[in-house]
Amino acid sequence: MILVTGANGQLGRRIVQHLIAREPALRGRRLAVSVREPARAGDLANRDVTVRHGDFDQPDTLPKAFAGALRLVLVPTDGPAALRIQRHGNAIRAAVAAGVGHVLYVGGLEADMAPATPFSRVHRDTEALLADSALPHTVLRCPPCADALTDWFAPALSDGSLPVPPGEGALSLVSRDELAQAIAAAALAPRLDQRIHRLTGQAALSLADIAARIARVCGRPLRYEAGSANGPVDALDARASLFAAIAAGQFSPLSRDFAALVGHPPKSLDCLIHEYFAPRSLA
Template sequence: MIVVTGATGQLGRLVIDALLRTQPAAQIVAAVRSPDKAADLAARGVQVRKADYSQPETLDGAFAGAEKVLLISSSEVGQRASQHQAVIDAAKRADVALLAYTSLLHADSSPLALAHEHVQTEAALAASGLPVALLRNGWYTENYAQTIPSALEHGAVLGSAGDGRIASAARADYADAAAAVLVSAQPQAGRVYELAGDSAYTLAEFAAEIAVQSGKSVVYRDLPQADYRAALEQIGLPSPVADLLSDSDAGAAKGGLFDDGHALSQLIGRPTTPLAKVVQDQLALSGQ
């Protein structure tokens, strides 16, 4: 039995989809905060169980009978370490054969502030004695692609990544990697996967791709980190989100979102999704 936490999130749903291609639905558990939001998964035969990272008492029931657990990192920055510790403790009580965790690319040396709680979680996993696989995910291309409508409106992509190269991949690529680890017949305990896209780009190249595909003028405007943060707040993003995004861009300028090891494509057995395809999909979704 495979348990996927955060299964109604954007990544979690894609992991469930990937698992269903090879595994019986009855052997997959969608562990979710709000089971009513997983009715569609239940309709596909997936077991749906309540599991709230902030309510440790819900986790033992969610993990009952589990052989493998995928811990998808919490979206609540600042609370992740304690929330993840609760999941680790429950997985240990369940005596799972493998706990896979979605960490951050090169977490132990990353310049991104986002890495801090991932490093804490990786330390907690090491201390737990559980069989662990680390899925150190790079950036999702969708993180940038979702800004395309704004870029088209204003004729510019804003950021503070300088000439930093970003080896991102589509969210579905990372989901397929997680599923591959969970169903692998090869031992996965102790594996550390540095997962990133096959090719990399600068934000100037990202802006150029939008321009080519849309037929509109779009340029990249590189800003100091503080100015980019202020711009994000000005368009209505909460301060913590603006902090996260501006810091991540600054980290990208230092190489924090780059890797050329091709571990992701090797793991999923196919090339990662090209930037052009994600841009194309977003333009179609936006009606452009």
Template sequence: MIVITGATGALNGATVDHLLELVHPSEIAVAVRDVARAQRFADRGVQVRRGDYDDSDSLTTAFDGADQVLLVSSSDPGADATALHRNAIDAAVAAGAGRILYTSHQGAGLDSPFKPARDHAATEQMLADSGVAWTSLRNGFYAHSLDFVMGDWRETGVVSIPVDGPVSWTDRADSAEAAAAILTSDGAYEGPTVLTARDAPTMTEVAAIASTVVGRKIEVSIVGEEQWVADRVAAGANEFMARFTLGIFLAAHDGRFAGTDPLLGELLGREPRTTRDFLVSSERAT
């Protein structure tokens, strides 16, 4: 039995969809906070169980009979993510899971300026200490985040950033498909497993790609850390979120998202989608 958390979200929901192409629905269960939102999986024969990282008892029940558990990382910037992840790991261990998989990030590090990267590193350490076989899916930074970090570049023709650095922008759909492949690999992947796009362009290089996509010059303005935060706040952003996002740029500037690995393409059996692919599809959607 494979139990997948967060299946009403985009990432692990897509993983379940791909998994249904590889195994019988009776071998899959989803653990979600709101079971009503998972009806589409129930309609396909998947077991739907209530499981909430804030409710340890619900998790122990949700993980019952699991050979593998795939844990999605908390996406709430204000949450105590490591405490939530500890609840989930402890419940998976108590349920007797043979392997715990976790959606981590390629930039995981306790000293990262980006808070989620610190949470990922702490969670990986908890997994290593759990006594259970584990796999950390260190996904590249999801390409759809470009819409957020690039701001209103389509209107202004300018991408304003505090500092620049390389990022292996990776398609979330590719990450989901790879996760399904790893779940059905008979434990072939142990510990940190890097899943990234082939390239890691800087924002200056992303702007150049965007220029070719939209057919006009897109420039980059590097304004410095405090000025960038002040500009975001002046534009209506919450300062907490502005500084949270600043951490992305600072980590990129440190080279923490620069690494690339061929494994994602090998698992997909094709080339992973590129930054250009994302910008083209995003442009068509506008």
């Protein structure tokens, strides 16, 4: 049985959908999810997915939630870094106790960043907890999801300028849906490998370059302005952590791991920018 945690979240739900699309025969007793509110997973139950209650803040719920899982897709939680690491530790200990065969952890490409940001520390420490657990595991390191571009650039599109922290780092981006597709493909591999996959996009571009491409597609001017620094790296919030990692070049190295898992490369950034920003109609 494959079990996916966090399946009421945006990424976890898409992973389940891609698992079903790739392998419909999983439905029945071979696909399960662990969620904090089973009532919100009624659509999955209706599709013959086993829905279990599991809350990483309540470790007592996890042995039952994880029982019988040969493969467990561990989707990271949201929240403050220390709490997330504690939760992931609870989940890993429960996976060991439940006899889970293999864990696939959805990590971040910035896991090795030094000095660490709070965000990168979550991935670094969770990978370390997995290594210490002796559980067979695969790490799927992800870039920021391209869907976030619409949030990042919303203020820029209304007032024409984009204030971001300074730094020359380029980054590649992959849509959330395609990340889920690659994670599902990894979870379904006939033979699981114990390695780190880097799910990068096809090309790494600077934020200034991305802004110019968005401006072209929107047909509106968009000014890129490097903003001010955000304070000590180890005390940054989630968004600032992400921009510090971009500035440090954590998302610029490219890999072909996505295509090796899925069978083709992820969509180009230009394609995604058209999806997110092309005017729907010409007034």
